[in-house]
Amino acid sequence: MQATVALAGNPNSGKTTLFNELTGARQHVGNYPGVTVEKKEGTYTHRDFLLHVVDLPGTYSLTAYSLEEVVARDYLVNEKPEVVINIVDSSNLERNLYLAVQFLEMGIPVCIALNMIDVAKKRGIEINADKLSKLLGVPVIPTIARTGQGKTELMESAAHIVQARKRYPALKISYGDDVDRAMLTMEEEIATNGFLTDTYPVRWIALKYMEKDEQILNLGRKLNPELSTRLEAMVQKVSNHLLNTLDTYPEAMIADQRYGYINSILKQGVIYQKYDPNRLYSSDKIDKVLTNRFLGPIIMLVVIAGLFHLVFTYSAAPVGWLESFFDWLGHSLYTILPDGLLRSLIVSGIIDGVGGVLGFVPLIMFMFFGIAFLEDSGYLARVAFMLDRVFRIFGLHGSSVMAFIVSGGIAGGCAVPGVMATRTLKSPRERMATLLTVPFMNCGAKLPVFALLIAAFFARYEAAIMFGITLGAWAGALLVAKLLRVTVIKGASTPFVMELPPYRMPTFKGLAIHTWERTWQYVKKAGTVILGFSIILWAMMTFPVLPESNMAEFESRRQSLLDSVPGSVRAELQRAGTGPGLSGAALNFQKQLRQIDYAEAEAGLRHSVAGRIGTALESVSHWAGFDWRTNIALIGGFAAKEVMVSTLGTAYSLGEVDPEESGSLSMTLARDPGWSPLMALGLIVFTMFYAPCFVSVVCISKESGSWKWGAFAIVFNTLLAFGLAVLIFQTGSALGVLLS
Ligand code: BGO
Numbered sequence: 248m249q250a251t252v253a254l255a256g257n258p259n260s261g262k263t264t265l266f267n268e269l270t271g272a273r274q275h276v277g278n279y280p281g282v283t284v285e286k287k288e289g290t291y292t293h294r295d296f297l298l299h300v301v302d303l304p305g306t307y308s309l310t311a312y313s314l315e316e317v318v319a320r321d322y323l324v325n326e327k328p329e330v331v332i333n334i335v336d337s338s339n340l341e342r343n344l345y346l347a348v349q350f351l352e353m354g355i356p357v358c359i360a361l362n363m364i365d366v367a368k369k370r371g372i373e374i375n376a377d378k379l380s381k382l383l384g385v386p387v388i389p390t391i392a393r394t395g396q397g398k399t400e401l402m403e404s405a406a407h408i409v410q411a412r413k414r415y416p417a418l419k420i421s422y423g424d425d426v427d428r429a430m431l432t433m434e435e436e437i438a439t440n441g442f443l444t445d446t447y448p449v450r451w452i453a454l455k456y457m458e459k460d461e462q463i464l465n466l467g468r469k470l471n472p473e474l475s476t477r478l479e480a481m482v483q484k485v486s487n488h489l490l491n492t493l494d495t496y497p498e499a500m501i502a503d504q505r506y507g508y509i510n511s512i513l514k515q516g517v518i519y520q521k522y523d524p525n526r527l528y529s530s531d532k533i534d535k536v537l538t539n540r541f542l543g544p545i546i547m548l549v550v551i552a553g554l555f556h557l558v559f560t561y562s563a564a565p566v567g568w569l570e571s572f573f574d575w576l577g578h579s580l581y582t583i584l585p586d587g588l589l590r591s592l593i594v595s596g597i598i599d600g601v602g603g604v605l606g607f608v609p610l611i612m613f614m615f616f617g618i619a620f621l622e623d624s625g626y627l628a629r630v631a632f633m634l635d636r637v638f639r640i641f642g643l644h645g646s647s648v649m650a651f652i653v654s655g656g657i658a659g660g661c662a663v664p665g666v667m668a669t670r671t672l673k674s675p676r677e678r679m680a681t682l683l684t685v686p687f688m689n690c691g692a693k694l695p696v697f698a699l700l701i702a703a704f705f706a707r708y709e710a711a712i713m714f715g716i717t718l719g720a721w722a723g724a725l726l727v728a729k730l731l732r733v734t735v736i737k738g739a740s741t742p743f744v745m746e747l748p749p750y751r752m753p754t755f756k757g758l759a760i761h762t763w764e765r766t767w768q769y770v771k772k773a774g775t776v777i778l779g780f781s782i783i784l785w786a787m788m789t790f791p792v793l794p795e796s797n798m799a800e801f802e803s804r805r806q807s808l809l810d811s812v813p814g815s816v817r818a819e820l821q822r823a824g825t826g827p828g829l830s831g832a833a834l835n836f837q838k839q840l841r842q843i844d845y846a847e848a849e850a851g852l853r854h855s856v857a858g859r860i861g862t863a864l865e866s867v868s869h870w871a872g873f874d875w876r877t878n879i880a881l882i883g884g885f886a887a888k889e890v891m892v893s894t895l896g897t898a899y900s901l902g903e904v905d906p907e908e909s910g911s912l913s914m915t916l917a918r919d920p921g922w923s924p925l926m927a928l929g930l931i932v933f934t935m936f937y938a939p940c941f942v943s944v945v946c947i948s949k950e951s952g953s954w955k956w957g958a959f960a961i962v963f964n965t966l967l968a969f970g971l972a973v974l975i976f977q978t979g980s981a982l983g984v985l986l987s
Pocket of ligand 1: 364
């Protein structure tokens with residue numbers, strides 16, 4: 248016999264531990280269809296019973312507030328597993344039973360694993376499992392997932408539910424007189440119209456309308472707009488009434504009544520707790536210091552600064568090794584391969600593009616390791632908790648802060664892991680607002696661009712400008728988040744209770760797994776998306792190649808230069824090559840030859856697709872003071888922001904410029920009559936805010952589930968950045984400041 252068992256429970260209830268204990272190595276990890284939520288499956292054999300075990304995402308409830316909740320709920324509704332094992336943390340029983348009650352409300356066959364009874368015992372909590380089982384009407388089996396205790400009884404119980412094919416009537420809780428009465432009317436309407444009833448139980452649909460569950464509302468509006476409007480009007484009526492009479496909302500009322508139901512069960516001799524007011528669990532003691540109103544924020548700053556210090560210190564060497572490796576690879580291939588397009592594609596297109604991104608892998612790995620430590624230890628939840636109040640003003644959530652920091656909120660960082668870090672945000676609107684604003688942070692790739700422009704135009708105010716850039720990025724991100732939250736992603740904040748899990752000492756194995764999983768995703772991207780885009784950009788900057796006639800012109804200039812060189816200099820060059828100790832005349836010759844090469848490169852660039860786009864854009868970009876060369880650099884910056892430096896180098900006839908050694912380029916820019924401090928300031932601001940690099944765009948699209956948001960980030964950010972740059976340039980020009 249075969250059956251499907253779904254494991255469900257709050258995060259940290261021991262679900263993964265139990266899943267591993269049950270399935271051992273017989274696991275398969277994938278994703279739920281269409282979303283980035285991980286799906287683990289495995290098998291467990293109980294006597295002649297083959298149980299297919301599916302691990303549902305950890306959730307606190309079955310509303311549609313978070314992606315995990317929607318995924319879990321959809322799975323239960325669509326796949327209809329024969330039984331759900333609900334793992335509850337016995338040391339936090341009241342909170343955990345909230346989910347159990349919702350399963351019962353859906354009429355799903357449930358078997359409860361009363362997990363972590365060892366922890367509960369240590370805390371002086373005793374639970375009468377038999378009594379709880381009787382009151383809830385479902386099996387309740389005490390377990391210790393860590394040791395496997397209770398596992399067999401639990402599965403026996405689950406198998407029994409399947410074999411008995413018992414029907415579970417949906418649990419009916421009273422949600423208070425007003426809500427109850429309205430629900431009865433709504434249920435009648437729903438039943439007579441057969442509204443969504445082939446998928447969900449009647450009362451549950453009414454309940455979801457009462458809770459203003461967006462997923463069900465949207466479904467209902469599509470299926471039967473007229474009835475849906477009627478149901479919504481009924482809910483609105485109760486809502487107004489509750490607000491007037493009890494100063495509350497249906498959703499809050501329903502939650503209160505569910506907790507009330509749980510409380511009443513627990514008070515019937517189910518739970519007994521030795522009460523000792525002087526005893527605080529160690530987590531509470533630590534919290535007294537770490538989340539203290541005054542000490543907490545200071546400790547937080549020290550911890551974050553410490554994390555960055557360690558990450559940057561320890562990753563510097565491996566980043567250097569990888570960069571040297573890719574440099575070496577590029578140079579070797581350059582010498583081995585014959586001159587031509589293939590060499591250019593492999594060296595400039597592929598190695599430079601992909602290598603530039605892979606070079607960051609050690610940094611990213613260290614960063615993920617540090618963040619996994621903060622997360623697993625339980626401290627990250629405290630950081631989010633402390634910042635929640637400030638962030639809520641801007642329509643964000645306390646948990647958004649880590650995504651901002653990872654993206655470069657302090658200095659350096661990368662929007663790609665930042666975008667991924669938004670996964671920890673449970674509330675969809677806040678998550679979307681965070682997702683779209685993390686690219687405003689100053690990632691490591693923008694720093695060489697700022698360094699170049701500051702060195703060229705603001706060398707005396709370096710520290711102040713860098714500080715201003717950092718503050719500006721935060722201010723921009725928070726204000727734009729607020730703007731988005733009152734326009735395109737408007738809607739009330741999700742009433743999301745932030746759980747403060749107990750502090751734990753992370754295990755190295757756990758940290759290593761977390762770090763590896765996240766790093767691997769990054770590496771995979773470099774191997775696929777980045778490779779493709781690098782090739783496209785290379786092609787845009789290479790094709791169409793200069794016509795034969797133009798090339799011949801440069802060739803003839805080279806030839807006539809060669810012809811003009813005195814025989815003695817030619818002999819000297821043949822002898823010494825490019826080595827040191829060349830005479831002034833020989834050096835001068837080499838310089839002139841390089842200038843011809845650069846002029847040819849510049850002409851080629853201007854002739855290319857990218858060059859033509861840059862030139863065409865001048866008609867608009869001149870409002871911000873940007874010429875065609877700056878425009879190409881900005882197009883290149885879409886691949887990766889540091890590409891701006893090398894592109895400016897090529898465009899300003901300097902050939903390949905290493906972002907790290909941009910001294911000479913900054914002097915060229917400072918001397919160029921087309922540039923001014925004002926324009927540089929506008930360019931700095933433009934670089935801060937314009938379209939995220941394409942990898943970030945890909946990540947934003949994937950994480951938001953739609954390419955539309957990726958496109959939005961490109962268009963909105965670029966318009967915003969351009970508006971700011973024009974404002975700076977035009978105001979400055981009108982006032983006559985920073986012009987030289
Ligand atoms: C760590 N008893 C005890 N004492 N602990 C348990 C039990 C139990 O019955 N069941 C699970 N745990 P997950 P979700 C950890 O990870 O399965 C522990 O989110 C640690 N981690 O071992 O991950 C379990 O899948 C560092 O503990 O939960 C795990 O539901 C130090 O509860 C934690 C000590 O279990 C959560 C423990 C970095």
